[in-house]
Every structure is written in C-alpha cells, then in structure tokens.
Amino acid sequence: MKILLALIKKEIKQILRDPSSIVIAFILPLISFLIYMYGVNLDSVKVTIGIKNDDNSPEVATLVKSFGHSKYVNSINFDNMEDIKTAIVRSKIKGAVVIPNDFSTKLSRGQGVNKGADLLIITDGSEVNTANYVQSYANMIANQWLITSKYKMHLPRPLINTEVRTWYNPDLNSHYFIVPGSIAITMTLIGILLTSLVIAREWERGTMEALLSTKVRVIHIVLGKYIPYFILGMVSMAFNVFLCVCIFQIPFKGSYLLLFLISGIFLFTSLGIGLLISTVLKNQFMASMVAMSLGFMPALMLSGLMFPINSMPVFFQYLTAIIPPRYYISFIESEFMAGGVNEIRLANAFYLTVLGLILFVAVYKKTQMRLEK
Amino acid sequence: MIRDFLRRVIALMKKEFITIWNDPKSRAIIVMMPIMQLLIFSNAATMEVRNIDTVVLDRCQSVESRELLSRFKNSSRFRNFYYVYNEKEFQKELDTQKVQIGINIPNDFSRNIKSKRGANVLVVSDGRQTNSAAIGAGYATQIISGYNAELTGNTGTQINPTVRNWFNPNLEYKWYILTVIVAMLSLVSTLILTALSIARERELGTFDQLIVSPLSSFEILLGKSIPPLIIAMSLTMIMVGIVIAFFHVPFNGSIILFFISILISLMAIVGVGLFISAICNTQQQAILSVMTFMMPAVLLSGFISPIEDMPIGWQYLTYLNPVRFFMVLSRGIFLKGMEIEDVITNLIPLIIIAAITLTLASRTFKRKLG
Amino acid sequence: MYTVTIKNLTKKFGSTVAIDNLSLNIEKGKITGLIGADGAGKTTLLRTIVGLLLPNEGEINVLGFNPATEKDKLLEGYTKDGKIHLPLGYMPQKFGLYEDLTVIENLRLYADLKGVTHDFDKMLEFTTLAPFQDRLAGALSGGMKQKLGLACTLLGNPEFLLLDEPSVGVDPISRRDLIKMVREMITPETTVLWSTAYLDEAHNFDTAVVIDKGKVIYEGKPHDLAPTPQEFENKVIDLMGGYNKEESLIAQNYDYHAPDVELTVEADNLEKRYGNFYAVKNNTFKIKKGEIFGLLGPNGAGKSTSFKMMCGLARPTSGTARIMEIDIKKNPERARSNLGYMAQKFSLYGSLTVKENLDFFALAYGISILKKDKKVNEVIEVFGLKEYENTKAEELPLGLKQRLSMAAALIHNPPVLFLDEPTSGVDVLTRRDFWNHITSLAKKGVTILVTTHFMDEAEYCDRISLFYKGETIAVGTPTELKQQAGANDMETAFINLIKESEK
CATH class of the missing domain: 3.40.1710.10 (abc type-2 transporter like domain)
Structure with missing residues (x-):
C-alpha cells in the first residue's frame, strides 16, 4: 500500500510539474467549448x-x-x-x-x-x-x-399535416449535443493520448530498471499509473461539467452522481487502452502514433459523435462495439438531454466495465518485471 | 561551399530517415496506421442517415394508415419497425435509443382524410442525436407529403425542381469525406513526425551534439523538415492513389497542381510541427501541444461548419489556419478541378504560414540554448 | 559462506554470447570488485544476478534464492531488531533518478518503494546533498547524481549490494566519499559486488574478479596480484591481454591543414551567472597550438558549463571565447567547424548503428562522400569497433559508447578537440589507447582541451587549470602544481589545493 502511495505521489508531482498535462486537461477543453459555443455554427447553416x-x-x-x-x-x-x-x-x-x-x-x-x-x-x-x-x-x-x-x-389543399417534434432537444440546439460530446473527447485524450506516453517514458529514460530492482510488483506499476491519471481525468471532468453547466448553460437533466460514476468507468477503460499501448511499445514516438490512430481518431470518427453508427455498413457497426467512446457518448448525451434512462445507463456502463476489465487484465499481463520477456 | 552545405543537409536527412524508418515496427506504424484508418473511416463515416429504426403507434388501424406505413417500409432509409399500443411504450422505445424516429397516427386519421378535413400525423425524432434527428425527420416528412400528393391526385400547380449536383452527381458522401479523411490523416502523421523530432533529441540529450557540429540552424531546419515531408508526401500520394483506384472517386483537376498544393500545404504543417518541437523540452509536451493545435485547427477548417457561416472575428482567425487552406485545396483540385489562379490565391497564405513558422522554429531552437 | 554461487552460467542475446559458462562464488561480508574490458559482460552478469535477465543455462543462487524465479523475495524487506533490512540493493549503471523530482522527493520515493523509514539525515550528510535537498535531480551535476543514486540504493541497509560502476564521472574527492559512504553504511555481514573501471579503487577491495568475454579470468585478493595500485593496474592489463603501445594510426593519418595560429583556444573573462549565483566566474586562459590543456575540478565546479560556453552551447553572461581566433559568440558556426566535441553525457543517436552514427558525423563535418567510407572504416578499425559496427548505439556497453563518441569527435580531423570526461567508464586498456592517440595528435599540432577524473591521466596534460566553485584556483604544469601543493601525486595535489582555497 505504501509502495503504491509513493508511486502515485511521484506521478502526481510529475503531472503537476509538466504544464502540458494541465493544458490538455483544462485549457484545451475550454478552447474547444469556446469554439463550439461561439465559433462554429452547427444548427441552421446559412x-x-x-x-x-x-x-x-x-x-x-x-x-x-x-x-x-x-x-x-x-x-x-x-x-x-x-x-x-x-x-x-x-x-x-x-x-x-x-x-x-x-x-x-x-x-x-x-x-x-x-x-x-x-x-x-x-x-x-x-x-x-x-x-x-x-x-x-x-x-x-x-x-x-x-x-x-x-x-x-x-394549389391543392393538403390532406395530411405532419407535425414534427424533437424530443429531448426540442429546438434542435446542437450545443446541447456537441458540448457533452466534447467532454467525451477530452476524457479520451487524457485516457489514451497522455497515458500512452507514461510507461514508454520510464523505459526510454531508464527509470524502469531502478524501479524493477525494488519491492515494486506488477500491480503497483499498473495501479501506480492508473490511479494518478484517473484522478487527473476526474478533476478535468468536474471542471468540464462546471464549464458546461454553469458557464455555458447547457441544461443537464440527469444525475450528477451517475454522470461521474459512469465517466469514471469510461476513464478506467480509456486508461487501459493508453497504458496497454505504452506497455507494449516502450517507445514514445510509436506509442503516440498508435494512440492517435487507434485511440483518438476512432473516438472522433466511429463513436457516433460525428457520424451515426446506424448508417454504417453492418461490419463497421460491429467494429464500433470495441470502441469505448461509443458507449460513453451514447450515455453522456442521454444523461444530459434526457436524464434518467436506466436502460441506457446500465447497458453502457456494463459494456464499458467489461472492456475496461479486459484491458486491465491485458495491461497487467503485459507489464514486464524483467528487462526481457 | 554549396557542396559542403548539401553534404551536411543530406547527412542529417539520412540520419533522420534511419531513426524513423529503420525500425520495422516504426515503419509499419507510419505506413499502415493511416492506410488502415483510411479504409475503415471512409467506409464507416457517413452523414447520410440510413437504417432508421422506427416505433409506430397506429391508433387508427385503417387502410390509409397502413398505406402510409407501407410507404415507409418501401423506403430504403427505414429499417426496422416496432409496433406499440400505447404512449408509454412509444416513449420507452425512444428513451432507450432502440429507435430513432417515432410515428404516431391518431385514431381520427382515416376519418379526417375521407372528410377532407385534413388529418394529422406526429413524427417524433430523438434529439440526442441532433443531426440525424433533423435529417431523419426530414425523410419522414418527405414520405408523408409524397403520400399526401398521391391522395390529392397531384393536381394543381407546383414547382418541379431539377437538382444538379456538380462534381458529385449522386451526392456520394464518400467522395466528400475521403478528401477530408486523407487531409486529416496526413495532417496527423506530419505533425507527429515533426513535432517529436527535436523534442526527442532534447529529451535524450542528443541535440547538443547537433548544435556543436558545423550544421547551421538553417541546415538543421532543412535536414529536419525534408524527411518528414518526403514521408508525409508519399503517404498522401499513396492514400490518394487508393482513393482513386479503390473508391473510384474521379480526379478532376491537374495532377501537377495537386502535387504542388499538397507539398506546400504539408510544408506549412511541417513548419507548425517543427515550431512546436522547438519550444518543447519533452516528447510529452510536444505531442500534447500538437493536440492543442490540431483540435481548434480542424474545427475551424470549414470541415465541421462552413467558414462563411462563422462570426466575422472567427473568420479572420481562420486565415492563420493552414488546415483551412489545405482542405480547400485538396477538395477543390480533386473534385472541382480548381484552376491555377484559384490555387495560387489559396497557396499564398500557406507559403506565408510556412515561412513564418519555419523561421520561428529555427530562431527558437537557437534561442533555447540558454 | 557465500552470498552468491553461480554454476555454469550462460547468457546469450540472439547469437551473441554475453556470459560464457561462467562459475563464480562471492563471499559473504566481503567487497568484491568486478573488473573487465568494455563489453566483457559485467552489466549482464549483475542484471542476471538481480533477476532482471534470465539465464539461458546454469544456476544462480543468491542468498538462498533463485533470482530467475524468486526475484520478489530478494527485494522484499524483513524486520530484524526493530529495523527493516533488505536482502538486496542494486544500483544500475544509469540509475533511474526521476529528473523532474527533487533530491528529497527521489529519496522519499525509493524509501517507500523499498518499504523503509524516511530517515535521511545521515544519508544527506554523507552525500553532502543536504543543501541541495530541494533541487531537481535533473539539475544536479554528474557526480551528485551518482551520490544520490547510491544513497537511494543504500536505503534499508541491504545485505547484498550490487553497484554497476557507481563512480563513473565522479571526481576523486567525491569518489573517496562514495567508498567511505559504502564502507560506513555497511555492516561486517554485508556483501558488496562493485563493478568499476578504476583499478586503484578495485585494489582496495577484498576480492577482485576479472572477467573477459563472459569468462572469469582472475579471482583473488588484489594484493596477492600486486602490492601497489599502479602495479595492480599493469597486472590486470596483462591479464586482459596486455597493452602494447603502437604508433597511433589516427595521428598517422591526420594531416593538419588548419591555418597556423599561435593561440588556438582563448577564453576571455568567461562568466555565467544564474541570478546571484556564479556558475563560472572570470574564467580566462589561453591555449597554444598543440597543447593538451586539462581542466580539473570536483563535480559541480563549473567545468561543463565552461565547456558548453566555449563551444557555443550556452550563452556566456559576459566575456567570450575564441577558437582558431574566431569569436564563438559572433560566428558560432564557423568557430565550431574547427572543433571536435565529446559531451559528458552520451549524446550520439541510440537508434542508429555504430556505422550509421559515424557516417552521419563524417558527412556533417564535411568529409566528402568519396572519402567518407574510407575514413569511417579507418576509425572503426582504430577504435576497435569492428565487431560492433552494426550494433545500435543504445545497446553498446558504457565503455564502448565512450569510444564511439570519441571516434565521432575525431572523425573530421579537427584542429581543436574538446573532450569532456572522455574516459569515464572506459576500461583501462582503452584508456591507455585513448591517451596514446591524444598525445600523438597533440604532437601533430592538435590542441586539446580535456576534463578528467582520473588523476593519473592528468599527468598527460601539458598544463592544468584547477577549477573550483566556478573559479580557477591554480594553473600550471603537473609538476608545478604538485610542487605548489607539496604533494607527490596528482590526487593529493588536487585535494590539497582545494583545501587550501577553502581557507
């Protein structure tokens, strides 16, 4: 326990000393929100x-x-x-x-x-x-x-009048949709891109050899990376939600408790992807390239945020099943706009948990305790 | 003099190539990742709304209501229909995202049609998917008015629009998204390749040795920018080849203009990447800075929403954005056959951006010596 | 009683045999020195003993455990007499300090990781790191980093200490401190396995093990081999195949074609100030063509900062330097083209092979493409890198990395050579070879500015400047300095002169 605590403390200090992790967790979301709110217009395109x-x-x-x-x-x-x-x-x-x-x-x-x-x-x-x-x-x-x-x-008189109603977002205000989506993107960035570097860095800089010659066990190394970035992610999440709801006045209909709980599960899953990439590749250049390609870009393109999953060819619809942001986006949009739909909460939380656990086991198995396999 | 210069630059270029290219794993990642993404995203990403699942509450159960529903079933847009018998079930299907559209036909539907009083149909869409909701509801409305026109017997005057979609007659979404994806993927690869190059040397302590060598800042700049440029250029050309050969998107412009435009666009991006690299001390800082640049740059490139539609201040901001011009050029030449004068208008800002960022980069890594 | 017994150990990397059927016993309660040429397999042996590498064949028993399967038990502490004891402490060559954590934070981290208490007062006092507690580890000088690494390793009083070249790049005073630190922190039951390139250090140990090509070639008391450190060095050299001084091929092929100037290197009032702190103060010297000028001083005295300013890597706060009469501030690129530079920290490209690295530096320094291959092959031959030609630089043992750096610095026949601790971590044979080349080059007219921590090497210098706390405290020939300090050897002279300036 003490070992784990020491590793966590170390990692948090490193996070706080590097301005870039702070930028990605707090500044970039702010910039994105500003762009979505005031820059681009997704509603009635003129x-x-x-x-x-x-x-x-x-x-x-x-x-x-x-x-x-x-x-x-x-x-x-x-x-x-x-x-x-x-x-x-x-x-x-x-x-x-x-x-x-x-x-x-x-x-x-x-x-x-x-x-x-x-x-x-x-x-x-x-x-x-x-x-x-x-x-x-x-x-x-x-x-x-x-x-x-x-x-x-x-003109002929029409016989049928169609009345169109849009539930959950009656004015079709795209801000209500894109701003929560942007939270999901930030979570993905912290979970996958930032953490894809952190184990690779220890191998590149040679600190891993010293760590391996102490009492440190696999579980310490693994949790020692999961927990600090989980904390960073959740703090960033809270900041994001605050901006979203209090500053930009995006209505929130759901439960804050469940929002944070399921966001936590999603973060756990994303961290798994990032850390797995880092553990396997042990090289920051390759890790960042792969994290971009397998983590970030699919989160943008295949998660249902930009392109409806239903419209994809069947094979690709199945493919999205292994993309964690897909579940999270479905959840967060619904939690913001519709509020308490228990089926949606449960189903998405379940899939995220399963993926998260599989990834956790993979990270655990792939973590090496020697300089060779 | 010039021979010394070339020798040094070539030496550095060779070294850069070896570092990123010699490791088979790294090579595979650089080449395969973008191509794999191109193949997946281009097939998956579409804004067209298809396979709409629908919940139907038909309180009327008449010939007319069934006729109307059969129009929906015959439409290729709509997929599954779930019939429910009360409002509660209707709402539940929508709540749980099982369906995207709901059709509610009141019990006086048939009666009102027959008495020519005008019947009502309620179409409900799921606003949580804001975009698809609007589009899906649009399709539903079209089908209903089509049925309406049949009932009224198509009499009376009307406007018959003939639509011609230039450069993409069938409005194939793939044609559009492919050019965007190719541009995005080369953007990502180029930025990562360049942004990490100096930051990596700083982090591992090899940059000092480079500075002490007779290589001038300008030579280092050349040696550092040409290899990523060549790799990114080849990668883009491979992707364009795939787009033409496998996706059968017609190439309407001049190949030479296209090549030059891509090259200059990538140069501007290389400039941004190297500038980021020059101000960062670690690879983590570099990669996260890339992200901080890329997100706004893509959002404000005209890909998400047209630039003309932004507030005027933001429109001016996009003039600083190389991605904006990159997108306009790649799409413009590829699909629209943009001519030389228009290409040049878009190239000038890119050249300016490249010049500024590259100069800043070389200035910055000199100044950072402390 | 043996702490370690090794039977018929073989370790291969691909087809390369690093450890070849090696058998060795390490006695409990003794300090054993591990000596060997670069690439002899010292680091591999230590890593295998700790369990970081798995043997291909053979058996190892460390404190009753098999490191290949029971590594965890070797690293797990136990409580005895109310204190926590660790079975094993290992200090890797490149000790894993977190450069973005402070000194005290590193200590706390490793104390927690080893499950021992936060009781650092004695440790900080020993290492003289107490005043720098809150400094980032990345900002420490090389010697201080080594001390901090050793301090982290000593936490929890391990029964068995394995130190992989802990004294590389450490000045003589700090080196004595390190040895003293280890001797005082251990109990009579503690076993130490200490790999080193300093033979005077090894001569002091209880046992010496010399390995070569993955085999033990000598095992016994150093004093049995030779009574004095100097003779011990010669004996070890004989064991390793003997050194026969040949005419330096590098010098032979060298042709001096730079303009003939009298003063090739000049430092003119060089100063570097950080706030109120002077890293280098009022540094002025002039070096004549063909002179070997040594810069000596303890770690953190400002040698490396001076070096960096001299070659334009750091901007002087005031003053300037001239190389071949070209001002480094006004014309950095031209000045540098006359320079061969070897940095203290290995700074060649790890992912490139030996040959690719040399190819790069040859071309970068303006050797024509036609002559390049010949030159590169020649340098590879001369520095004994033929065998490693296609090995990635990051996979080389420390000593060979140094050789490669030296080769890269020399490849373009520069009229001026700046060598910052060129022989740190290099085996004794290669060091002699290095100096043979350096002195022969100087005879051909090459000016050499060098720093070193081997005091015997200081004797090769024509003139020495002794540097302390950013200032020059003495300049002169080695004989002059010894006279001034009233000492017989350089090491004593060094220590005396520094003590004197303290007053």
Missing part, C-alpha cells in the same frame, strides 16, 4: 447561393427577393452560367438557383398537362452536407413563396 433569373415577370422578381430576405441563405445575382461555375469552384457560392424564362407562364397555366414550372437547383457536390442544405432550402423558399404568391389559388 449558405450563400447564386441566383440567375431569366424570367422578367414582376411576380418572379418577388421570388428572387424572398431568396434575398431568407434567413437561411445569402443570395448573389448572376447573369450567366460561366460566372456561376467560377464562383462555385472558388467556393464563393455553394450552389445556385436558375429560374427559366417560362417560369411564370407555366405557373399561371395552373392545372393542365404540363403541371408546374421547372426550377433548376445547382449544388456544389464536393461538399455533400452543404449541397443537401442548398437543395432543401431552395425548395423550401420556392414553395413558401408559391403559397403566398398569386398562383396560390391553383
């Missing part, structure tokens, strides 16, 4: 589109105007297709709407054989997300205009 109007009827001019007044788009008027093309290549506009010269004629014809008027919507397909926005915004604006225009009498 896109810039070009408009080319070939129809000079006064009624169509109001359509062009309604593009100009929409809160979803900025519009720029163009006279020829060449300019539109250049502007799209330069990413000045993300798409364009072309109103053909027979637009109003076709509309006033109303019911008949040639139902409706054509409208050309061009998008910049190289950015698929914005292309989708351009499509649906252009459609929406045109249709809304149609309802208020003089052609409205030709």
